[in-house]
Amino acid sequence: MAGIIVHPEKIISYADIENLCPFGAIEVFPDQTVQINAGCRLCKVCVRKGPEGVFEYREEVISAANKAEWQGITVYGEICPDKTVHPVAYELLGKARELADKVGCKVCLLLIGNHLNQNLEDFFHYGADTIFLYDHPILEDFQVERYAGIMEDYVAKQKPSVILIGGTPSGRSLAPRIAARLKTGLTADCTQLDMQPNSDLDQIRPAFGGNIMAHIRTPYHRPQFATVRYKIFSAMEPDLSRKGDLIFCALPEKLQCRSRQLEIGIKPKIKNIEDMDILVVAGRGIKKKEDLALLRRLSERLGGDLACTRPLIEAGWMDARKQIGLSGRTVKPKLLIACGISGSVQFAAGIKASEMIISINTDPDAAINQIANIAVIGDLYSVIPALLEKLG
Amino acid sequence: MKILICIKQVPGTTQVDIDEKTGVLKRSAAAAKMNPYDLFAIETALQIQEKYGAETTALTMGPAYSEAVLREAFSMGIDHGVLLTDRIFGGADCLATSYALSQAVRFLGMPDLIVCGKQTTDGDTAQVGAELAEALDLPQATNVLEIIDLSEKAIVVKSDLGNFTQTVEICLPCLITVEKDIYEPRLPSYKRKISTKDKPIQILTFADMPDQDKNHYGLNGSPTRVVRVFPPAHEKENEVIQGSPDEIAELLFQKLTRLKVI
Ligand SMILES: Cc1cc2nc3c(=O)[nH]c(=O)nc-3n(C[C@H](O)[C@H](O)[C@H](O)COP(=O)(O)OP(=O)(O)OC[C@H]3O[C@@H](n4cnc5c(N)ncnc54)[C@H](O)[C@@H]3O)c2cc1C
Ligand SMILES: Nc1ncnc2c1ncn2[C@@H]1O[C@H](COP(=O)(O)O)[C@@H](O)[C@H]1O
Numbered sequence: 253m254a255g256i257i258v259h260p261e262k263i264i265s266y267a268d269i270e271n272l273c274p275f276g277a278i279e280v281f282p283d284q285t286v287q288i289n290a291g292c293r294l295c296k297v298c299v300r301k302g303p304e305g306v307f308e309y310r311e312e313v314i315s316a317a318n319k320a321e322w323q324g325i326t327v328y329g330e331i332c333p334d335k336t337v338h339p340v341a342y343e344l345l346g347k348a349r350e351l352a353d354k355v356g357c358k359v360c361l362l363l364i365g366n367h368l369n370q371n372l373e374d375f376f377h378y379g380a381d382t383i384f385l386y387d388h389p390i391l392e393d394f395q396v397e398r399y400a401g402i403m404e405d406y407v408a409k410q411k412p413s414v415i416l417i418g419g420t421p422s423g424r425s426l427a428p429r430i431a432a433r434l435k436t437g438l439t440a441d442c443t444q445l446d447m448q449p450n451s452d453l454d455q456i457r458p459a460f461g462g463n464i465m466a467h468i469r470t471p472y473h474r475p476q477f478a479t480v481r482y483k484i485f486s487a488m489e490p491d492l493s494r495k496g497d498l499i500f501c502a503l504p505e506k507l508q509c510r511s512r513q514l515e516i517g518i519k520p521k522i523k524n525i526e527d528m529d530i531l532v533v534a535g536r537g538i539k540k541k542e543d544l545a546l547l548r549r550l551s552e553r554l555g556g557d558l559a560c561t562r563p564l565i566e567a568g569w570m571d572a573r574k575q576i577g578l579s580g581r582t583v584k585p586k587l588l589i590a591c592g593i594s595g596s597v598q599f600a601a602g603i604k605a606s607e608m609i610i611s612i613n614t615d616p617d618a619a620i621n622q623i624a625n626i627a628v629i630g631d632l633y634s635v636i637p638a639l640l641e642k643l644g
Numbered sequence: 645m646k647i648l649i650c651i652k653q654v655p656g657t658t659q660v661d662i663d664e665k666t667g668v669l670k671r672s673a674a675a676a677k678m679n680p681y682d683l684f685a686i687e688t689a690l691q692i693q694e695k696y697g698a699e700t701t702a703l704t705m706g707p708a709y710s711e712a713v714l715r716e717a718f719s720m721g722i723d724h725g726v727l728l729t730d731r732i733f734g735g736a737d738c739l740a741t742s743y744a745l746s747q748a749v750r751f752l753g754m755p756d757l758i759v760c761g762k763q764t765t766d767g768d769t770a771q772v773g774a775e776l777a778e779a780l781d782l783p784q785a786t787n788v789l790e791i792i793d794l795s796e797k798a799i800v801v802k803s804d805l806g807n808f809t810q811t812v813e814i815c816l817p818c819l820i821t822v823e824k825d826i827y828e829p830r831l832p833s834y835k836r837k838i839s840t841k842d843k844p845i846q847i848l849t850f851a852d853m854p855d856q857d858k859n860h861y862g863l864n865g866s867p868t869r870v871v872r873v874f875p876p877a878h879e880k881e882n883e884v885i886q887g888s889p890d891e892i893a894e895l896l897f898q899k900l901t902r903l904k905v906i
Pocket of ligand 1: 534535560561575576577579581591593594595612614618631632
């Protein structure tokens with residue numbers, strides 16, 4: 253059997269054997285038998301770091317796809333209810349182009365929908381060589397079973413080696429559905445992708461809430477599926493001279509679907525500061541309530557929300573739900589801009605999980621400068637207007 | 645109506661550390677707990693039970709000690725608990741996990757509704773639900789924000805589609821994965837905890853699986869391979885910027901562009 257094989261005869265000391273496994277998958281029984289239980293994730297830490305020879309990783313190749321039959325990278329372009337293609341598709345095309353140029357293969361774009369309202373030529377400029385379009389009234393709204401049926405048809409005919417899908421809610425519904433149907437691998441939320449000459453996709457993704465990174469491959473199966481969230485990769489500079497082929501595809505004969513759409517709604521804009529990707533935070537460096545308008549303009553321009561430290565709540569300048577910190581809310585935005593904030597421990601406790609912190613403070617010795625990734629030593633009353641001017 | 649809820653035990657915290665020199669994962673001391681997202685799946689089943697009447701079963705796959713999450717489900721009010729455990733299932737990726745779960749469902753008999761959490765906090769993939777639906781050939785709705793209606797033949801749910809919501813009617817039996825906050829999960833009741841202390845848990849192993857091909861489970865049934873795990877690069881720059889307001893604004897503008905904020 254493949255997996256971790258234990259050689260108990262090579263164990264010298266049983267102390268710490270169990271603790272070797274970060275997932276608690278090594279169990280030592282009172283009779284000194286050692287077993288790997290179902291918690292094993294094959295991280296192979298026991299093999300690398302355990303006592304010599306005790307743990308062995310054994311791999312068994314049951315059957316392997318003929319990789320030569322599977323060629324090229326396909327990007328799935330999700331069509332939103334407003335009939336535009338979700339912008340993550342441009343970023344995936346950019347990455348696909350880069351990988352394809354590296355190993356010398358083609359980039360295809362797969363579109364599924366009805367009366368797409370977009371100039372498709374655009375996608376050639378952004379890296380696609382060929383567009384496969386399934387355009388039909390029954391594909392008007394996203395029904396995962398039907399879309400999976402289309403993708404199954406596409407894969408059977410085009411045999412792509414890699415399929416990249418945007419990590420949007422519908423992408424993350426469709427990708428596992430089709431990957432499971434084709435009994436192949438799917439790696440969620442990749443943050444880095446690379447490709448081996450044999451077309452094996454190197455997929456790197458965070459796990460454990462981003463505390464560890466895992467490098468994953470799908471070595472024996474094709475196609476290789478990966479999802480990538482929006483704003484991870486970059487679109488390429490459009491090349492207006494690029495051209496490609498547009499191929500209209502017929503619907504497959506059988507398309508099962510056991511659901512129907514009753515309604516599409518526009519989601520109310522989230523306003524909880526905990527859910528925001530971008531936060532501008534006001535501190536006591538703000539001299540009077542009216543000046544908050546300056547920061548609000550910045551937050552609006554960046555598509556974020558305005559939050560604050562406790563003294564501003566106490567002054568009655570802002571709604572209590574906007575307070576960050578120990579006695580307020582814990583936030584984890586991608587970007588937090590702290591304006592006129594000293595960085596007390598009580599405040600800092602609420603922002604630790606932010607991906608990027610920029611502080612603007614006149615005091616070079618303020619504690620916030622230690623916490624911030626970018627510490628601007630300057631007056632918010634002059635820096636922010638200058639920045640707003642640049643942002644237009 | 646029969647409802648099956650898939651739940652998983654995860655490490656008590658996601659603060660796993662990796663020793664940068666040795667590459668060894670340092671297991672956090674915190675005890676294992678129920679995947680927090682699965683509490684919403686349990687609550688969804690209980691809400692349906694209260695409103696429409698249903699028999700609820702929680703299913704988990706994992707090592708023997710994952711029994712704890714089934715006990716917790718009991719103390720929230722779930723009727724039955726099934727533990728799927730066998731070393732053959734070790735090293736399973738999403739496909740092999742969902743396949744093993746699907747085999748357990750086939751053994752137990754098809755429920756009318758399967759409810760999964762949005763995702764786990766250790767695997768973080770949010771894939772097992774949809775893969776299980778496919779393995780069982782059931783229709784699915786993911787990211788469910790609201791249960792609108794339920795009849796003998798169909799369920800009407802509202803799902804999150806990013807900037808939009810989609811209300812769909814799905815034939816039963818089907819599988820849904822529910823969003824965090826669909827309902828506020830109730831706290832486990834101490835009284836129930838005591839009264840269910842000795843409640844039997846059904847244990848299933850590989851021997852119970854209708855499909856006896858070992859190659860469909862565990863590592864052999866997993867198309868993906870973890871090449872290695874490593875700590876995230878500490879890109880936490882710590883940069884100090886000084887200068888005229890204009891110079892500072894220009895530097896910030898470049899940073900924001902690189903961060904794709906603008
Ligand atoms: C039990 C307890 C719980 C608490 N919980 C919280 C909490 O949840 N959240 C919270 O925020 N606080 C909390 N506090 C309060 C906390 O200790 C601090 O008092 C508070 O965070 C300070 O807010 P501040 O940084 O805005 O103000 P200050 O500490 O007064 O800092 C103002 C900063 O602005 C800078 N500045 C001034 N003018 C300018 C300018 N023109 N341009 C740029 N910079 C300028 C100054 O150099 C200074 O660093 C708590 C306190 C206690 C005791
Ligand atoms: N080992 C497991 N046992 C039971 N249910 C699981 C297991 N793994 C995942 N699930 C279910 O699938 C959902 C998504 O998990 P994941 O794909 O790991 O993020 C979880 O919220 C659970 O409902």
